[in-house]
Amino acid sequence: MNHHLAQRKIDIDTRLVTAGAVLTVAGTVVACTGMVIAAGALLAAGRRMVRAMDVPPSQQAAQQWRRAKEASMAGLQAWQSAADAANGSPAR
Structure with a gap:
């Protein structure tokens, strides 16, 4: 073997x-x-x-972040106003 x-x-x-x-x-x-x-x-x-670029990317990002936060707050306020109106509560 x-x-x-x-x-x-x-x-x-x-x-x-x-x-x-x-x-x-x-x-x-x-x-x-x-x-x-x-x-x-x-x-x-x-x-x-x-x-x-006219505006550096870091500043563009900061501007977009600020806009997003503002839009989010506006949406939240609109949602709360609509919810209050649906419940018969006075607007804030």
Whole structure:
């Protein structure tokens, strides 16, 4: 039985394995380099866009937040007024 196991060998061509590993590493390096270049280009474009804005994004966000809070309060007051009117209570 051991005689049959000793005859089973895996014949691996190490040159092909080495070539595959080298190509994989080279491809990874090229892909990572491409991603870094693309990310740099996108960041630069984003910075240019922000610099060209009349109102900075932080101020735009603050304005929108303020508007949303005001709209929410107006909606709440309208809902309470409608509920009071439906119940026959005087308006606030």
